[in-house]
Amino acid sequence: MKTVVGAAKNWWCEPVNIILVEDDADLIETIQLGWPDGGDRIEAYTSYASFKPVLFSGGLAAADCVILDMKLPDASGTQIITEIQRVSDIPILVLSGSGETEFRADMINRGIDDYVLKPxxxxxxxxxxxxxxxxxxxxxHAGETPAQINGVTFDRARRILRCGAGQSELTHAEAQLLGALVDAGGRVVPRDELYLRSFGRAHREGEKVLETYVSRLRSKLDQLQPGSDEAIQTARGSGYRIIAQSSSV
Known part of the structure; x- marks a missing residue:
């Protein structure tokens, strides 16, 4: 395990605590030495075995983000993602050499927050x-009150959907996306705006990340209340909108 601690500060005046799970020592060094914010702390683990004590002892509570290589010598990345999500909602960013559409869709379906391709x-x-x-x-924000999407309550403060006794947790990106649609009050939100609001970046030609996330949200809504998925409507060639939603007191 190696830790980088520097003197510089981020815009929020606190260092970021990052857990890096990666077996390539050269890449670890490249990331640590090239990291722009010297105040950030990067703790590196080169195997699942070395990371497990942190994972199962509550160590993730002190971290802000996990950067995870999908190919480790002693465990698959999908296994580790599952274990992390059982104990924490910490943001997960995946590193992978695969840029295949099916792989990216599978990662999104597993609830990761972002991915970066190697090199x-x-x-x-x-x-x-x-x-x-x-x-x-x-x-x-104080104005981010729960909203009703047909009979499903969207509690963005807790990032959950509720209907009766049932509930479904949302990832950071899912909550951002649904919040952007709710805030629009029924108007069509352009794809480019949704990418910026949900993923913090512009849309890349040919990618279907937004469609995958919309499909996930529709599925979660429908599981809680059949038919509520129809509230998210597609504006062909433009974007998406939500209808039949109202404020919840």
């Missing part, structure tokens, strides 16, 4: 981590 740019990795951490620590 990576440390500046891009830093920017994506900073976005995830900002989204995690910025407090919920």
């Amino acid at each position: 990576l740019s440390v500046k891009e990795l830093h920017a994506r981590v900073a976005r995830l951490v900002r989204r995690k620590i910025i407090p919920v």
